[in-house]
Amino acid sequence: MTFETEVDGNKLTKYFQWLSKVYPAMKQQLEECLVILNSEDIMFGTLLDVPIDLWKEWHVSNGLMIMVKGHTKKYECEATKQRARRLY
Numbered sequence: 001m002t003f004e005t006e007v008d009g010n011k012l013t014k015y016f017q018w019l020s021k022v023y024p025a026m027k028q029q030l031e032e033c034l035v036i037l038n039s040e041d042i043m044f045g046t047l048l049d050v051p052i053d054l055w056k057e058w059h060v061s062n063g064l065m066i067m068v069k070g071h072t073k074k075y076e077c078e079a080t081k082q083r084a085r086r087l088y
Contacts, residue, residue: 011044012037015075019067029064036060047072 016034020027036058042050048069055065 012042012047014079015044015072018075018078019071022071023067026064026067029061030068033058033060033064033068044072 013034016030020030023030037047040054040058050069052065055062060068
């Protein structure tokens, strides 16, 4: 299990910034979704545990919810590659 121990910022925020770069047309919806998740104390590590009913209660569209939940592994892989590049 990976815990959020980043000193230099919030991993959830960094994830949403990354998503905004990958999907620039969705930037506003992603920013609004991040505000909701932060207000509910959701962290990156718990995104996949958020039940669909809560997403609906928060009025997050199905497409946005699928995007947010579906790219976590790809983000983790890219973040790991970037950390490895910094070491060498």
